[in-house]
Amino acid sequence: MAKLNPIHECPNRSLLKIDHIVIGASSLSAGKQELEPKLGVNLPMGGKHQLVSTHNCVLQSGNDTYLELIAIDPDAPTPSRRRWFSLDEENTITRLAKRPRALTWVVSTDDLDKQVAESPIDLGEILDLSRDDLNWRLTVPHDGSLPEGGLIPSFISWPKGQSPAPRMADHGLRLNRVTITHPDPNKLMDIMEALNIAHLADIHKGEAGLWFSITSPKGDIVID
Numbered sequence: 658m659a660k661l662n663p664i665h666e667c668p669n670r671s672l673l674k675i676d677h678i679v680i681g682a683s684s685l686s687a688g689k690q691e692l693e694p695k696l697g698v699n700l701p702m703g704g705k706h707q708l709v710s711t712h713n714c715v716l717q718s719g720n721d722t723y724l725e726l727i728a729i730d731p732d733a734p735t736p737s738r739r740r741w742f743s744l745d746e747e748n749t750i751t752r753l754a755k756r757p758r759a760l761t762w763v764v765s766t767d768d769l770d771k772q773v774a775e776s777p778i779d780l781g782e783i784l785d786l787s788r789d790d791l792n793w794r795l796t797v798p799h800d801g802s803l804p805e806g807g808l809i810p811s812f813i814s815w816p817k818g819q820s821p822a823p824r825m826a827d828h829g830l831r832l833n834r835v836t837i838t839h840p841d842p843n844k845l846m847d848i849m850e851a852l853n854i855a856h857l858a859d860i861h862k863g864e865a866g867l868w869f870s871i872t873s874p875k876g877d878i879v880i881d
Contacts, residue, residue, distance in 0.1 A: 673853055676765035676813050676820060677715075677723045678832060678869050679742055680880060681749065682757040685714060688726045691757050697874035698828040700726055704788040709801075710736040711744065717825035718832040718871065726757065739801030746802070759867045759880050761807035762835050764854055769794050769814040777851045778804055780812060792816055807867055808837050809848060833877075834870040838863035 682688025689700050700714040703725070710733035714726040729744055742760050743749040752758050766772045773780050773796060781798030796812045798804070803811075815821075835858040839845040842862045849855040868881045 672767045673857070674765055675720075675722050675810075675832065675835065675857055676763045677725050677822070678718070678762050678835070679760045679807075680724065680726050680757050680869075681742060681744060681753050681760040682726055682728045683750075683753045684731070685712060685726065685728045688728060688757045689714065692726065692880075695873075695875065695878060696830065696871070698830060700724075701826075705730055705733065706741075706786070706788060707733070708736065708784070708786065709738065709740045709744075710734060711740055711742075715821075715825060716830060717822050717827050718830040719827075720832065721820055721822050722832050723820075723822040723825055724830060724832070724871075727760075728753075738799065741795075741797045741801055743801060743803045743807070757880070759807075759869050761803050761867070762810045762858075762869075763795075763813050764810045764857065765813050765815065765818070765820060767814065767818055769796070769812055772796075772812050772852070775851075777848055778809065780804055780809075791821055805839075805845065805848070806865055808839060808845060808865060809852070810854065829872075829874045831872040832869065833872055834859060834868075836861070836868040836870065838866040840865065 700716055703713040703715040705712045710730050712730040716724050718724045739745050780796040783794050784797050786793055794814045837858050837860050842860050868879050870879050
């Protein structure tokens with residue numbers, strides 16, 4: 658069931674592409690301590706998300722994509738809603754206590770409302786978000802969960818389709834592949850085909866899992 662490398666786009670699906678990958682950590686300092694030696698790069702601070710009391714580091718990963726390291730902001734108040742990317746879920750908290758983990762991936766679209774309306778599964782509500790000079794719209798389930806545990810991506814739209822990735826410094830990271838395993842890959846494939854994103858990832862049979870294959874200054878690595 659191998660699919661195309663996500664850096665290659667199908668011509669009739671060019672408006673749907675990987676925007677960024679999301680890696681969670683128990684704290685940004687713990688995430689940086691683990692990932693920076695592994696990647697061979699420094700992860701610069703991104704900013705704070707006041708709505709959900711999280712903060713992040715972001716770094717370009719080539720092909721108009723970027724890597725996001727995200728964690729609960731210990732200096733922020735308890736948010737009025739559940740934090741996104743499943744950060745309030747006990748299972749996620751337990752996993753991140755051991756090491757940074759791949760949480761999900763995010764796909765950009767030029768018509769987010771249509772993507773949500775035509776989805777065969779509940780992608781969540783569309784939130785209008787901002788950080789510093791950035792504004793974007795993102796699908797976020799109200800309970801903070803991730804569709805199919807993060808195997809199905811969140812969807813994002815940027816003003817005029819302009820991702821911030823090209824403005825980020827290029828330190829030699831390149832996202833090569835998103836790989837997904839699932840006990841019922843045909844079921845997952847049906848969902849992804851309906852969402853027109855099956856060409857963006859490799860899907861295989863196995864225990865549910867998500868892997869990001871990255872070329873870095875330290876060589877080829879995998880984050881799961």
